[in-house]
Amino acid sequence: MSQTPPVATWQALCLDASDQPRLAEFWAAALNRRPDADDPTHLRGEAEGERVWVDAVPEARTAKNRVHLDVEVGDLDGLLGLGATVLRGPDDEISWWVMADPEGGEFCAFLRLERPSLPGRLHQVVVDCADPYAQAAWWGELLGLVSEREPKEHHSALESDGRLPFDYLCFVPVPEPKSVKNRVHWDVDVADIGLLTERGATVLRPPGGDISWHVMADPEGNEFCAFTPRQ
Secondary structure (H helix, E strand, C coil): CCCCCCCEEEEEEEEEECCHHHHHHHHHHHHCCEECCCCCCEEECCCHHHCEEEEECCCCCCCCCCEEEEEEECCCHHHHHHCCEEEECCCCCCCCEEEECCCCCEEEEEECCCCCCCCCEEEEEEEEECCHHHHHHHHHHHHCCEECCCCCCCCEEEECCCCCCCCEEEEEECCCCCCCCCCEEEEEEECCCHHHHCCCCEEEECCECCECCEEEECCCCCEEEEECCCC
């Protein structure tokens, strides 16, 4: 399948934090990002789309991350040295390590023999959902992505093909419903908010006050932010 023109384009990955400097320091080292000179909680990569914003929020983490990152590393030593902890090791069901960052946010570590211990590499972003196929179809149309060339029965994944700063955007089914605001989300650029709402996105908060962008939700309620040219 060939790519289709995107409705929106990826801008940045955003992580909520109670201790903003601490979490920014962790993910800068884990993902090979450099702190911005003006704001060390804004992390930049080699390309614009590799930006990671670590945002301070007043609310504490109260539920399992519904969006998490999968990171490739040579071993776990570097992550553990940064303050990560192991939640679950490889077993009969999984071949990767389930980890927690210094604030308890879950992520997965995949060991790659060809990689150094650190820096790690962002492999994919994974989203828990009720209907992985509907979610993949929705985001695939929005971002102009196609399903992975070797589809899996238990989840649905979209291949980056250069439009995302990682390999896959992956949707996996879970039994529990979304209960709190996601602490991981992403920002997109779009020509007009109507292009999102006419496809089923919901406006949670329009620009005004301290924000100049739209806070949106996808069909399953996952928050994302949308920036238009006038913003």
